[in-house]
Amino acid sequence: MITIIFCLFILTLLLGLAFKLTGALLKACLWLFVFVPVGLFLACLGILCCCTLILIPVGISLLKTCMRVIIP
Numbered sequence: 001m002i003t004i005i006f007c008l009f010i011l012t013l014l015l016g017l018a019f020k021l022t023g024a025l026l027k028a029c030l031w032l033f034v035f036v037p038v039g040l041f042l043a044c045l046g047i048l049c050c051c052t053l054i055l056i057p058v059g060i061s062l063l064k065t066c067m068r069v070i071i072p
Contacts, residue, residue: 039070 043066049059 035069035072039066042066042069 042062046059046062046066049055049062051059
C-alpha cells in the first residue's frame with residue numbers, strides 16, 4: 001500500500017513538473033513569435049512617424065507601446 005502511494009506521489013510530481021515546463025515553453029514561443037515581431041513593427045512605425053513634424057507625438061506613443069509589448 002505504501003509503495004502505491006509513493007508511486008502516485010512521484011507520478012504527481014513528474015506530471016506537475018511537465019505541466020509547468022510546457023507552460024513556460026508555450027509562453028516563450030508566444031513571446032518570440034508574436035510579441036517581438038509586433039513590437040518591431042510598432043517600433044518601425046514609430047520611427048517613421050517621428051520623421052514627420054506633425055506625427056512626432058504619435059511616433060513617441062508608438063515607441064512607448066512597442067516597449068510595453070516587447071518588455072511587459
